[in-house]
Amino acid sequence: MKKYFSSMSFCVGFVLVSFMLFVLVVSLFWLPYDTTAMDMSHKLSGPFGGHLLGTDQFGRDILSRLMKGVQVSFLIGLLVVAFGSIMGILIGSFAGYFGGKVDEVIMKLIDTQMAFPGVLLAMMLIAVFGNGLFNTVLALAIMSVPRFARITRSGYMKYREADFVKAERIRGAGSLRIMFVHILPNIKSEIVATASLAFAGAVMSEAGLSYLGMGVQPPDPSLGIMLSEAQDYILRAGWYVLIPCAAITILVMGFNLVGDGIQEINERR
Amino acid sequence: MPERLITLENVTKIYGGRKRTVKAVDHVTFDIYRGETLGLVGESGCGKSTTGNMLVHLLNADSGTIRFDGQEITAMSEREFKKLRSDIQMIFQDPYASLNPQKKIGWLLEEPLLIHHKEMSKEDRSRKVDEILRVVGLDESYRDRYPRQLSGGQRQRVCIALALIVNPAFVVADEPVSALDVSVQAQILNLMKKLQRDYHLTYLFISHDLGVVSYMADRIAVMYLGNIVEMGTEEQISRHARHPYTQALFSASADEEGRERIILDGDVPSPSNPPSGCPFHTRCFRCREKCLDQKPELCEMEPGWKIACHYPHEWEEGEDSPQRKAVEV
């Protein structure tokens, strides 16, 4: 862990992610206002009044909605990374360890999927299964499987002929034990880097889908929904647009920088 | 008559796909007796590791039979071979690459017990780990260390402990000291010798270092391009070698004993395109017409002393051969 702080990207990313985590933790215990309580007499009031970040077109507290939106982003990011990584690691492990025909077929499928624009694929899945939080997660998770599968596979290809793996075979370790007890821990930092990048991607895609009205549905707040609602008032209340933008940027950039930093250090090793 | 523990009969291993094939091991036949150390020597790429890997069932032979203690293991599936896994162990050349860097030494040593002795209690396993650490000259404090915190020699001791903790009968040591400092080499070799006596081990000791092999081995087999070219007791091979290749190999290390040095010219031919006839004929100083197209069989010249050469009697010790002179110029 300590060695990663020698990377500038990691340090900056770490600060940004920590800040958002702080917001998340606070939001779990305390929100300034109810996120859906409307107050028609205080529509679009500016920041630093009774509401720290002002109110939206229905007089709802923007800070509360933002904090809730950050929760939703973290939840989606976490679920997407969890599903995507489990699937991707399983697929990549078997493909990379056993190689051969199975590997060829799996990699062809993955290449095909990667050639497909991600958000388009997610939109197609949502069109088929309907929208809502769970389907958004499912669609984004499926989209993130290939990157996990690829990084895992290349790690296994590197280690499957390693002396310590041969030694394990001679000691009687079975394939599953070698794959998941011995090889996987050796590629965990690569996987963590990928997870961080995938997290950023999921937050970004969720915002995009919600913005298009295909992700989380109103009145639940999400950073994407806030953005799409705010755009109508861009001239009257510029800060309203900037707030969700800033939150998305900090989250996405933070996780991207952390991922890049880890990759950078891994490669230097 | 000593008991045969391992027998190889016409064992062949061919690597490669449709286009380029490499005959890494070519109809190799030999025995390893219980309790002995058989040294396997030869230049890089001659097929030593391939032979060792087939004996530990990391590779399957393409043809021929390998028997361990009377049981044929060549055609066994991994499942069938599992019951023999603890009997046949291996020590690798590079102690840096052969230990999982993510696991502590104690964990690594306990794992084979978990695999092979599921009935063992945690305390028994723990006691056994401590015991084996002491046997290889380390102590309990090493349990909580990672491989990266150990020196090469200490790591190799751990590798030896890992091989021995399951009570094997046979251990393949593939260049076990080549990656170590000369000062550490002797310690590891002596440890291996001591353990062989204490646990009645049988070793196949692979090395290209003739000094090390002569020190360790009771008998030596010399390999060239996938073939055994000469095989006999340590004394026969290192002092009275008959095969031109063996003579050349050992003359390089025997300068001080007043023997002339034979320098072979040319490189080892590619094993994907081996020479016709005797595999050594492209570099042999005794090569004649017959050698170009007839491959010599490995024949027993004296009990236990086998040579694959058409002219094993041409040059006896002390006698000067014109061909040798010619090579030296």
Ligand SMILES: Nc1ncnc2c1ncn2[C@@H]1O[C@H](COP(=O)(O)OP(=O)(O)OP(=O)(O)O)[C@@H](O)[C@H]1O
């Ligand atoms: N997996 C493989 N695929 C193709 N060819 C291989 C493979 N492994 C080894 N070879 C070839 O087989 C031949 C024998 O290799 P092997 O590793 O057994 O030699 P060696 O005697 O152990 O050499 P060294 O002293 O360098 O370890 C070499 O020509 C090598 O290039």
Ligand code: SF4
């Ligand atoms: S058979 Fe001929 S070429 Fe081969 S080692 Fe003997 S003398 Fe040399």
Ligand SMILES: [Mg+2]
């Ligand atoms: Mg080798």
